[in-house]
Amino acid sequence: MDTFIQNSISGIAIGMVYALIALGFALIWKSSRVANLALGQLVLISSWFTYGMLMQLKFPFWFGMLMTIAFAVLLGWLIERLALRPLIGQPILSLIAVTLGLAYFLEGLTAFIWPQGQGYLPRVFPQESIRIGPATIQQELLWGAVISLVLFILLSLFFKYHKMGIAMRATADDQLAVQACAVPVTRIFSMSWIFACIVAAIGGILISSIAAINYGLVETGFKSFSVVILGGMESFLGCIVAGPIIGICETFGGSLFGSSVKELIPFLIIMIVIMFKPFGLFGEERIERI
Amino acid sequence: MLKLNNIEVSYLNVVKVLHGISISVDDGVVVALLGANGAGKTTTLKAISGLLRIEEGEINDGAIEWNGERIDRKSAVEIGKLGLVQALEGRRVFGHLSAEENLRVGAFSRTHSKEVKSDLKMVYQYFPRLESLKKSIAGYLSGGEQQMLVIGRAMMAAPKLMMLDEPSLGLAPMVVQQIYEIIQRFNLDRGTSILLVEQNVRVALNTAHYGYVMENGRVVLDGSADYLKGREDVKEFYMGISASGTKKSFKDIKHYKRRKRWL
Numbered sequence: 001m002d003t004f005i006q007n008s009i010s011g012i013a014i015g016m017v018y019a020l021i022a023l024g025f026a027l028i029w030k031s032s033r034v035a036n037l038a039l040g041q042l043v044l045i046s047s048w049f050t051y052g053m054l055m056q057l058k059f060p061f062w063f064g065m066l067m068t069i070a071f072a073v074l075l076g077w078l079i080e081r082l083a084l085r086p087l088i089g090q091p092i093l094s095l096i097a098v099t100l101g102l103a104y105f106l107e108g109l110t111a112f113i114w115p116q117g118q119g120y121l122p123r124v125f126p127q128e129s130i131r132i133g134p135a136t137i138q139q140e141l142l143w144g145a146v147i148s149l150v151l152f153i154l155l156s157l158f159f160k161y162h163k164m165g166i167a168m169r170a171t172a173d174d175q176l177a178v179q180a181c182a183v184p185v186t187r188i189f190s191m192s193w194i195f196a197c198i199v200a201a202i203g204g205i206l207i208s209s210i211a212a213i214n215y216g217l218v219e220t221g222f223k224s225f226s227v228v229i230l231g232g233m234e235s236f237l238g239c240i241v242a243g244p245i246i247g248i249c250e251t252f253g254g255s256l257f258g259s260s261v262k263e264l265i266p267f268l269i270i271m272i273v274i275m276f277k278p279f280g281l282f283g284e285e286r287i288e289r290i
Numbered sequence: 291m292l293k294l295n296n297i298e299v300s301y302l303n304v305v306k307v308l309h310g311i312s313i314s315v316d317d318g319v320v321v322a323l324l325g326a327n328g329a330g331k332t333t334t335l336k337a338i339s340g341l342l343r344i345e346e347g348e349i350n351d352g353a354i355e356w357n358g359e360r361i362d363r364k365s366a367v368e369i370g371k372l373g374l375v376q377a378l379e380g381r382r383v384f385g386h387l388s389a390e391e392n393l394r395v396g397a398f399s400r401t402h403s404k405e406v407k408s409d410l411k412m413v414y415q416y417f418p419r420l421e422s423l424k425k426s427i428a429g430y431l432s433g434g435e436q437q438m439l440v441i442g443r444a445m446m447a448a449p450k451l452m453m454l455d456e457p458s459l460g461l462a463p464m465v466v467q468q469i470y471e472i473i474q475r476f477n478l479d480r481g482t483s484i485l486l487v488e489q490n491v492r493v494a495l496n497t498a499h500y501g502y503v504m505e506n507g508r509v510v511l512d513g514s515a516d517y518l519k520g521r522e523d524v525k526e527f528y529m530g531i532s533a534s535g536t537k538k539s540f541k542d543i544k545h546y547k548r549r550k551r552w553l
Contacts, residue, residue, distance in 0.1 A: 089344075163394065166387065166394055169384070169386065169387055169391075173387065176341065176345075176378065179344060180339060180377070181443065182369075183398045
């Protein structure tokens, strides 16, 4: 019973961090219907950048964070401007291929600048574990969960009520009609990429301050895909619900079948979900009026 | 006042669609662009609103002036901010957004939230049906409701010139009547100029003050609505009424293609 509770709680906590990264995917999908396959690589490069700022250049913590956010903004802007904007109006497959290319480019770039392959960030959050009933949990994971929850709420409110957020959703529905309403679509796209990169950077800092910075971050990105597919491509609520589900499955799978199977479980879930609910748990169904 | 002077448009630098269109829309007036499929009516609207360039169309020659200012080199967003707003053909609502969110996107370029709020009330006054549906998902509304939503969305931009592309398309005659009454009222209440594209000539000429008949990318005839309604060839070719005033029977239609010369 104790291990059950322990597994659930740590599963939820780690799942919330997956959810955070998944938010970055949903953001872009929500406004431009582009599947961003470079999710894990965005996390990777911003984590290494934080490492560069804090450990190599030895900036104070707050300044390093500021620089990382600035870097994420710049990265998002550049990606949209250089890789995606020339492809506006092209078939969706080319757009996906471009994000795949971007993924390998970013991976190569990080390996080029930080060839050491493993890095550690200073511990941001207190180290002591917290007891919840019979279970203990690392405080860091708890903070990660709280931060994802806060970001989820902020993003949801923004997309529900803010003029810009509503326009972003409208852009996904009809790019021509939205321009007839004087909405600058290019600005919408670059904003969604900037947001996504910021979210990825925050996720990266959280995960890599808990564990280490290494190639595993890219795999975390892959796990976030399963979160997105389970939750529904454009749904923030889907991310925040599906994240913990994936997390729990992973920890239980790990404790039942050993850690080598653990990595498999999210992908197994993807396959099963696609069979029964192709739009995910909270995904928008394609509207067909009869 | 909008003035198109000898506009020529081609798509992808190959297909020439408009061969020198000249039309003008005075302030506060409803003008109808009439004609069959492929005459270039929609292209004319897109040339004005700047949406043409997004679809790889280009204005090769001529000038478009809005109150004396050249606008044919401006982007769609800039033109929209000047108050020239186009409601696209085919009821293109934002399907996954609620009705009210659709209307709010229409007001995107406006900065005073108070005015937007009062305009939202105004749109609900013109279309009471939309108020009761404001929380519904636009993609599930009926055809008439979607058309109302698209027109309402154009109204939300506080347009000085509203361009409506086939508001009657695929709607029941009663709904068409309703929508045209509202368009007329909006024009009278606010003095907004309206440029209509329509295949339903009868309805359009009952609302419009002035009309242009287009064919194969040219304006072949223009005049006041009453003048056009009185022309025999307009009656015969677009309203299906023969010279004697009776509806023409399909039995009598000759089976070869009749050549029409506009004099």
